[in-house]
Amino acid sequence: MGSARPHGGGRQQVSDSTTKPRVGVIGLGAMGLGSATVLHERGLAVVGCDVSAAARRAFEGVGGRCAANPAELAEQCDVVLVVVVNAAQVEQVLFGEQGLAHALAPGGLVIQCATVAPSLAERLGARLAERDLLMLDAPISGGAVKARAGQLSVMASGSEEAFAKAGPVLDAMAATVHRLGDSPGIGSSMKLVNQLLAGVHIAAAAEAVALGIRMGLEPRRVYEVITHSAGNSWMFENRVPHILEGDYTPLSAVDIFVKDLNLVHETGRELAMATPIAASALQQFTAARGAGFGREDDSAVIKVYQRLTGIALPEAANDGGQ
CATH class of the missing domain: 1.10.1040.10 (N-(1-d-carboxylethyl)-l-norvaline Dehydrogenase; domain 2)
Structure with a gap:
């Protein structure tokens, strides 16, 4: 188990363009839109995706770009945040007909933020690993206001490689990252x-x-x-x-x-x-x-x-x- 890692001073890390990942945000609801917007404002290249045309327009209205589906988004990204509502939506986004797992390049990272059962988080991590993809089990807390301010609390577990790849994204979107373990399921x-x-x-x-x-x-x-x-x-x-x-x-x-x-x-x-x-x-x-x-x-x-x-x-x- 790890302790909480505050990110107040860490945000400067993303100023080095060589460390900036291309980020996708799937799910532009209240919290997803807030996180996508703050990531965009802090200089990361961000692509959004949502089934709602209104949600897509809202992100485009602040200067963001949107993809038509998760697979199209994944083709443009190294790290993808999944901020949808429930387990069924997570499954569809990851492994559906136009799921991101089919298009994300090997070594890509999924930061899974939806609240799901711990047992499901474990299974998702294993399925992504079979495709040479990383997963950070990273539920978020703080609501829409803190999402928009980049002040979320993240309860995360995953490999050292996943945490390292997620660093610039977490620096931008979170006030505190609780590092809880080395495998998916613990964060959930x-x-x-x-x-x-x-x-x-x-x-x-x-x-x-x-x-x-x-x-x-x-x-x-x-x-x-x-x-x-x-x-x-x-x-x-x-x-x-x-x-x-x-x-x-x-x-x-x-x-x-x-x-x-x-x-x-x-x-x-x-x-x-x-x-x-x-x-x-x-x-x-x-x-x-x-x-x-x-x-x-x-x-x-x-x-x-x-x-x-x-x-x-x-x-x-x-x-x-x-």
């Missing part, structure tokens, strides 16, 4: 620990605010008091303002935690380990998805309590509420 394991805690904390924050409202407390006062008390958490402090503003524009959607907490559940089952607290949070996010809130911000899990108890949630100033 750590990300599941993070997602268990993140999902539970969001669900708990929503329940706490809902309880406060049900007892007649003013929600802004709840936020003010709790953020200065022992019950505070990073997720409470970050997500409750979305509720207070009645703004559920997705920065991280309910559907993401349905997926990620289900991965926690499935991994626990593989290990014959119960995860009852994560399971409870999963049920709340699943209920929110079932009520039609899956594509809203994950703080919309509080709307489950609104449905059950009739509590009045704060309304958005611009549209009169939900």
